[in-house]
Amino acid sequence: MMAEKTFSIHVNDRACKRCGICIAFCPKKVFSSENGKPVVTNLEACIKCKLCELRCPDYAIVVGGEENE
Amino acid sequence: MMAEKTFSIHVNDRACKRCGICIAFCPKKVFSSENGKPVVTNLEACIKCKLCELRCPDYAIVVGGEENE
Amino acid sequence: MNSKAILMQGNEACVEGAIAAGMRFYAGYPITPSTEIAELSAEKLPKVGGKFIQMEDEIASMGAVIGASLAGLKAMTATSGPGFSLKQENIGFACLTEVPCVIVNVQRGGPSTGLPTLPAQGDVMQARWGTHGDHPIIVVSPSYVKEVYELTIRAFNLSEKYRVPCILLMDEVVAHMREKVELPDPSSIKIINRKKPDPTIKEYEPYKDCDGDGIPPMANFGEGIPFHVTGLIHDITGFPSTSATVTEALITRLMKKIYDNLDDILDYESIFTNDADTVIISFGSTARSVMRAVQIMRREGQKIGMLRLKTIWPFAHRAIQELSSQVKNLIVAEMNFGQLVEMVKASAEGRFYVAGINKFNGELIAPNEIISRTREVRSRA
Amino acid sequence: MNSKAILMQGNEACVEGAIAAGMRFYAGYPITPSTEIAELSAEKLPKVGGKFIQMEDEIASMGAVIGASLAGLKAMTATSGPGFSLKQENIGFACLTEVPCVIVNVQRGGPSTGLPTLPAQGDVMQARWGTHGDHPIIVVSPSYVKEVYELTIRAFNLSEKYRVPCILLMDEVVAHMREKVELPDPSSIKIINRKKPDPTIKEYEPYKDCDGDGIPPMANFGEGIPFHVTGLIHDITGFPSTSATVTEALITRLMKKIYDNLDDILDYESIFTNDADTVIISFGSTARSVMRAVQIMRREGQKIGMLRLKTIWPFAHRAIQELSSQVKNLIVAEMNFGQLVEMVKASAEGRFYVAGINKFNGELIAPNEIISRTREVRSRA
Amino acid sequence: MGERTEIRLSGSGGQGLILAGIILAEAAILDGKNAVQSQSYGPEARGGASRAEVIISDSPIDYPKVMQPDILLTLTEEAFVKYKDNIKSNGIIIIDSSIRKSEPPVKIVSLPIIETANKSVGKVIVANIVSLGALIAVTKIVSKKSIEEAVMDRVPKGTEELNRKALYAGFELGEFQQKQYKNK
Amino acid sequence: MGERTEIRLSGSGGQGLILAGIILAEAAILDGKNAVQSQSYGPEARGGASRAEVIISDSPIDYPKVMQPDILLTLTEEAFVKYKDNIKSNGIIIIDSSIRKSEPPVKIVSLPIIETANKSVGKVIVANIVSLGALIAVTKIVSKKSIEEAVMDRVPKGTEELNRKALYAGFELGEFQQKQYKNK
Amino acid sequence: MRKELEKYFRTEKLPHIWCPGCGHGILTGAVVRAIDNLKLDQGKICIVSGIGCSSRAPGYLNFNTLHTTHGRALAFATGIKLAKPELKVIVLTGDGDCAAIGGNHFIHACRRNIDITTVVFNNNIYGMTSGQYSPMTPQGAFATTAPYGNIDRSFDLCKLAQSAGATYVARGTVYHIPQLIKLIEKALLHKGFSLIDAISICPTYFGRKNKMSSPVRMMEFIKDACIPAKNAEKLTKEELAGKIVIGEFYEEFAPEYTEEYAKVIEKAREGK
Amino acid sequence: MRKELEKYFRTEKLPHIWCPGCGHGILTGAVVRAIDNLKLDQGKICIVSGIGCSSRAPGYLNFNTLHTTHGRALAFATGIKLAKPELKVIVLTGDGDCAAIGGNHFIHACRRNIDITTVVFNNNIYGMTSGQYSPMTPQGAFATTAPYGNIDRSFDLCKLAQSAGATYVARGTVYHIPQLIKLIEKALLHKGFSLIDAISICPTYFGRKNKMSSPVRMMEFIKDACIPAKNAEKLTKEELAGKIVIGEFYEEFAPEYTEEYAKVIEKAREGK
Ligand SMILES: Cc1ncc(C[n+]2csc(CCOP(=O)(O)OP(=O)(O)O)c2C)c(N)n1
Ligand SMILES: Cc1ncc(C[n+]2csc(CCOP(=O)(O)OP(=O)(O)O)c2C)c(N)n1
Ligand code: SF4
Ligand code: SF4
Ligand code: SF4
């Protein structure tokens, strides 16, 4: 799920409850849904607004790639 | 306690608790205090505003002389 | 409603029974595991022209129920432990002012928030003693869904007849279980309504025992006979009094309403008690476990009987005192740490050995637990 | 405070005792006949750096008291019947979460608003069973103004020692009476403070029975060891659990804290019971009438004894069971319709004839009433 | 008067009889005795009849209420009528002289208490203290020294002299009466 | 299977097993039997494990909980692991074929219930009804007629056909398996 | 008492228990006069109170009357009104009864806009229990439980009611009786929840603790502190400190609760 | 989870019990981020809740935490704060917990201006008990106890708080998280009673009953309904119908309760 070396968006799959919020409300449509599961498919577009991280009800997203799952 | 034939102010002595409100706040100072007991001593001055009647906490005053004690 | 056999939940049977009994007002505040009673009342009451209101809390609910009853509607509220605790002050008001009403308490695990979704029978003593001061109260407790229906009607009837709050004390098992029931033909249901004063009466004395039965006729607010109601000790006119004589007369009448009518109010089922050496006493869902255990033990030839209390308060002292002298042991099975067992001990007066089977872990007592405890008790040295 | 003899009111002695015991927080809502306790606390607490707050109602008062105790202050509230009913839900919270606190109930005539200025002992059963679910609680009841002082201290001590709410159950007579007292030298008063956890502890498990005495050490909020408190059934870590094993273990421990320490908790006074054929059981102000009656009857050569309960709950079964076999009759004198008498019956197990003297008209039972009832009981066929 | 002396002070709310009861009990304690003071509250705790009770004894006091007073003081007719019949046969009733005494069941001492407070002392509100003085002079139930100390302890700052005067006026009333009684 | 048959339906919240339990109990009633249905709630009443219990009997049902099921249906591995060991020795376990069956203690019937719902019927949410069909085909605990009536009574308006299809698909699954079993 | 008012009183219960000069007697008189002025059907009026000196008022009034538990008058009243919407339901309550223990029922009754007229006998103290501070006791005032001066801020009950949803809100006083009667009349005619914050006086406790133990002194205090709502609008917060603003504050016509519930019944009977 | 936030959570308790897409998880994250931004002393923070889905939040947070009885969080919190004023006390509550059963404690805590920050997880429904209407459920919406549509009017909690005496009042939503975090920070720094009405979503019950059962649909609803406080000022009541006004509403600097009590202690010790 790493897309770049210096910058990444990490989705903790065990924590994610597939609510779809990150997918729907990313202003840049960075995520797509794989059977409800958010997958980063457009990392380049990300503007690092971190809204996805802030809005994830399950703290499953880290924008910036520091999470060590 | 009748001061005139056609108009009177009746104070029910048994009901009166001697609070002094009628005496103090009659705009025309119609009442005087006899050891706390209100006595009509200046009936002529009365302007029939009925404030004394309305403010008596014990419904002891009737302005207009209808009360039959 | 027809008399076809249908599957029905305990809480649903409560609402059906209440409406059949004439409930036309419900005020409540939701709480697990009683919530379905509120939800079904919200749906069904307006269909029969009744009123449902969700109040801001349980205290307000109890107040609204009393108000509605004074205004003439049969009224009910339902709750569980925490809400039942909150209602106590106003329940006491209804006891003293003799306002008919039904309070449902679907017991869950306590104390405090406890185990909201799991069963218990831990509010048995509270149902009798939860409000301050000496007061009369009737508490009934069903074991079957069908009986939820019947006892809800009975709760309304007793409440109207004796002008006393009546508590329907359920447990989560009975409330949430679905079971086959055949509801009776509505026309066959006996409904009791509060006694009204003679409408031509000159001086209505709302607390006067006109008929010598301890139960004053009750006017409704707004129906031509104005009167005063207070939670202070009052004389027969309904106005406050601090007289010792008045106080004693009032409290005595309130209590005698109940204690002089035990024949009518007490309701219990004795099974196999005639030749039993050991009788197991229980109520609510626990009685179903006891029933199974007793049947198993009887099949094995053991002389076990059971006493199932449907009226819990007033306590059926007499049912215990009338047990034959063949009985050696009484075992009280309750889903609590041991509550009603003290009452049984008080009634036993040393004539029987009294023991308890208690479970307070959020699970229904199982038949095999009853069987093994019974064995223990019967084989004690 | 010196040990000079002074005239002191019961409610005043309560506040003096509380402050001597270390009370530094009071939250309450005024109600007759307990109000002086609030008023004196408002005046005296800030003088010793303590806090007084008048809350919006009794529910809030009880909540604030628990909060303050969790934050480390010894806390008390005082009320009477209606307020005591309202506090019940939060009292249950304190029972389950094991938060020390003292609740004073100055009993007045009930039920409901009842007789606000007149005495009664009608909340005896409620003090034990007022909140829902199985729960531990300690209830003490003084008969003398001096004893109000002593038992208030004892209430704090028991509460801190066993981490259980302790109820000081007074009646209006004792609360409003003024009487000669000599207060002890402050340095001679034994004060017990809650057990604290080892401050160097790594993993604090707030409900772990570390010492095998059933009483977990208690940290205070904000003193370096964060922890979680909930009114749900919880495991030793303090977090919710619905496990049957956890539930059973928790409730059992809560109850055993009390029932394993009866030697320490029970407190009663036996007078002339050795050779008595009749023992009169009582508590609170009623015990003073009994004392007079017993003395009069003894002077007449009658073999009457008395048992005065200072700890009402847990109930002193043992005190009754240990009565000599010479005793034939137990008479329970209470200013209510008959409450504790059921417990006495349960303890008597048929060994004694049990009768009650009950008065519930807003007046203290008089010595001559006790004497004549005693005569009746002793001369029964 | 036996070891347990029961005293009832009765009148109407606002006459300060509860305070008088407290002072009397405190004086008894200063005398080294036991004392219990209690009062009855009406339903409203204001206005209406008022009643204070004091029990004084050398030994501990059990039953804390007055069963049958040894001493009854009443300042109003209403109270007198209500309480006069419940008194020990060797008891004594002290009444304000404004009260019409009907069929005296026991010894009655009628004294111009209110008048004394009003006229000699100058304030009707100290009638309670005048009463105390008179009561003690008549019954000797506590020492003069103790009652004076107790009065001084309890009355508001600045009113000490007024109250002392009232107390002494009471003593005098009572003593004068006692002398007359003996002389009879 | 004796006169009292205990059935446990287990899986995860949202799989509709409580509804399935209710329908099963209703079918039993339509068959003229007695039935009790109950369920366990988690602390939160949402998500997590879900369990419905049904007891069917010709005579009145006393103890209302399952002591040891005759029939266990599980749709998740978690539920299977949790419940598989508590079953009557002559009982039967019906599991979704996605579950790895470990040490079968009793007869196990593994059927592609979820797959059938998903693929053949077209909606995974009707897995509960497929389960019911299969369970009845395998155990004959209630009549097909009654279960069909009960299903039609309970399902939301407009979904009748979908659910009927699901029920029949379940029947087929179960019957096919039964035939195979007999043929073995 | 004036003849035509007698029928509204239980005259045999008079004199009432209130202290000499207690404002509650004045306010009770004002309520009765408003009812009389409107010629409302006496048999269809139900008066409900909680506990307190103020809450003793219904006992003197010859209607259907209910003296409930402390703080709960509005909860009981809600039950009565919903059960029998044809009744005119009036709640007479105290500042403690209504705003301390009863605060929640108060804001919720406001919110529902149920047709109940509430008159708060607001004497800024708990009278019945002998003078503890209430949520309406001014900051700095003394009370038996505020021996060092009250630090609690007080509610503006009118603002609170309005923000909670009440649709008629006004304040009057025991001094300004003719105006108060008019306000109560308007409240009684209003469809929906109406509040009259009626400033009362408790010479016995509030007065005595705050150097105004004579009724006259307390009346003067109120007279001096009051300013009409219109005038108040122009003043700053500082200028308003210590003032009592009187008059009408809010009036709105909004759906009433029991009427809305009647529609629910209709809907339910139609089968939704 | 972001590393630096881990210390604020009891990570071993995660995943939390909330449903997929439940707004309460988002709000809990916002509270933690506000605390982290301010670098408050973790050991001196005490978080208190009542009962409800929302009130489960403290259980996941690594502070002194207290899960009280339904509606009573502020009463307990008041005891804690007055007993130990050095603690930063935060109440996390639900719309039912705070405004239904807890309404009285709420208005009184506002009135006292005691230094407690209250964040209401306002999902307009009773989530925990499966979807009954709350005092914040919009009129006309459906709920399990409003099968014919809700006739109750709802509170404007911010208005209510302000009129009761709260000195910092703001509203944010689960959608507008960066703004919400700022508002919470400001509330935490404010001396006195501060309220954040934090609009949450309950897809499971509110959503399902009102044709918005997906979390995304509910978020969209909120997004569309919100307008900033500034813009709202210009709109009429009719134009505002159905809108959620967000932003800061009120800020006042007024004496704080525990500080005032400290003065009482001083006075008392001086012998008045
Ligand atoms: C549950 C409960 N708590 C407390 C009381 C005691 N109590 C009776 S009236 C009252 C306050 C009355 O104040 P308010 O409503 O302002 O009436 P007022 O007497 O001032 O007219 C209190 C605290 C009670 N009766 N019930
Ligand atoms: C005294 C009491 N009454 C009722 C309940 C049941 N109950 C628990 S939470 C709740 C409502 C919660 O609603 P809210 O505060 O909005 O929280 P949410 O679940 O929506 O987050 C209710 C009614 C209870 N636990 N205690
Ligand atoms: S917002 Fe969080 S829980 Fe929801 S889908 Fe995205 S990662 Fe999963
Ligand atoms: S940081 Fe902003 S732009 Fe990047 S993925 Fe998240 S929401 Fe989209
Ligand atoms: S106002 Fe009434 S009670 Fe007061 S003095 Fe005048 S007549 Fe008497």
Ligand code: SF4
């Ligand atoms: S009517 Fe007016 S002027 Fe006349 S006496 Fe009364 S108050 Fe005075």
Ligand code: SF4
């Ligand atoms: S105490 Fe105050 S409010 Fe009560 S009757 Fe007396 S003056 Fe009125």
Ligand code: SF4
């Ligand atoms: S029920 Fe609603 S509030 Fe509760 S966890 Fe689920 S979505 Fe959240």
Ligand SMILES: [Mg+2]
């Ligand atoms: Mg007041």
Ligand SMILES: [Mg+2]
């Ligand atoms: Mg909510």
